[in-house]
Amino acid sequence: MNAALLAQGQLEIVSENDGSMEYRTMARNWPGVVEAELEDGAYFFTKQEAELVTRVPGQYEFSDGYVVPASALHVRNAWLMSATGSKIEVDWVQDSTHVYLNSPDGCWIEYAICSEPDLWSANFVRGVQKRMEAIISRAIKEEFGEASQLDQEAEMYFQRARTNSSKARSAKQLYNKGPIASARNRRG
Structure with a gap:
């Protein structure tokens, strides 16, 4: 949250639930941003x-x-x-x-x-940051064009994270070998 706030020229959150509009905006949107992407992305770290x-x-x-x-x-x-x-x-x-x-x-x-943030991949973290920046830009600064651009950047980072995560998984066999195919491929 602080990375997004600082990137948008806002003051960082120094204590949880400090009552600021920035904190309330970020806390209200954090679960939707993170959990929705975790569900959509099928990331290996989740x-x-x-x-x-x-x-x-x-x-x-x-x-x-x-x-x-x-x-x-x-x-x-x-x-x-x-x-x-x-x-x-x-x-x-x-x-x-x-x-x-x-x-x-x-x-x-x-x-x-919903794994801990210290287990997230770098592209996933940047995607969350950019999505939170878009929320700040839209809700606090009222810069809708900038918010749209930040949403596009977030999607680019999320796509990179999804691609890298899918490369980390092993390929699933399309079929199970039967006894004849298994016998043909035995060694020794």
Whole structure:
């Protein structure tokens, strides 16, 4: 927040909740800016996996439901594990606190969290700063043209961060090899 304020020629926040218009504006917009981009971007630094075992009655035409960790912004994927340790894709749906699917023995999920700012990538940080500068420019300085330009710059930084994050993930196989293909590719 302070980087955005200083870049826009405003006084920095020296104590949390100092009552200033700048602080109120920044604090009110911070969750929407950061959490929305974390959801959209699927960044590697927000990725967590967990096994869900706390069962609740199913909903939405599914027989089982499981409690999602409180730190989850949203669930990106859900699956079951076979006896051999491979992932089994399943149909599932999520509401604000639960994942619903057909599996009485639990499931695994990948979910997005709002990680601490010291774990964010440099481009993500610059994107947040530029988006906050746009808010300052629009709400405090009433410079709408400058705010539009800053929003475009923020989107450019977020796109760079998304691209770099996607490069950090391994490619997913399009198909699982069957026994014949596996036998052909064995070594030794």
